[in-house]
Amino acid sequence: MGDVGERLPCAEEMRTTAAAFVQRVTARSRLPLDYSVASLRVVDFLVDGLRKNGVEEVRVREALFGLGAYVGEVLVRRAGATWIDFEADQRSYFGEPTGVRMPDGRVWNPLGKVRNCFAAGSSQESLRTFYLTLHGRARRPVA
Template sequence: MTTWISTTATATATAAPGTRPSAAARPVRWAADAVSALREGARLHLDYSAQSLWRVDRTIEGIRREEAPYAAVETVLRGFGAYAGEVIVRATGGEWWTSGGDHWVRTPDGRLWDPIDEARRCWTGDGSLRLLCREATARRS
């Protein structure tokens, strides 16, 4: 993992100012798809604020109660996780990182967060995107 981090850090450091690293392309699209689907299907407005993650957690809870099979909700959960990651990126100035098909958010303090996995944990009843965001955006002393 060290090689991956230093290679990615070098690539990010040499990117043109104001551009996002290529690792952000897929999660940003997944997040936008989730926002659009909730706006059109459930009439929920998501504004990339930390407060909006409460609605996402409640939506995941509702899906869980319906007992849909994981295969049927996997893409939706990925979108919700990517949305939470984008909330964290925007709130902290963090960035998306990727390796082996997995996507994480790295906050400026160097911590790595896995909001996509946290969305899966929410679906099993053992996670919260709202609490993940709260922890990721809390200032460390």
């Protein structure tokens, strides 16, 4: 599903990373990855499908990263978040270089959330539910 490479993208590159991922994935299928909240069900389905195949996380790392970038971009477009580069203590805590900051200042880690969903399964962790229960969202969708 693409090669993230050795150097992970910084915050200013995440929108492009998400778009490139969507382009690669939708070129082969008709998945409705349109950055809507409803599309997070598709992401849940994709993560669960990767998990059910019994593959180790390391083998699908790049796909999970792409899905995490997509989820983060949904937060940017629909919840008013902005991509940020984590500070050293945040990188250590979250295990990721980037995340999103919500309009109220809260910081979230969509890349790690996708990994957690992969590890736990969609019956335990849902990205759509994550969005719907997310604190700090803009009151109205951003666009």
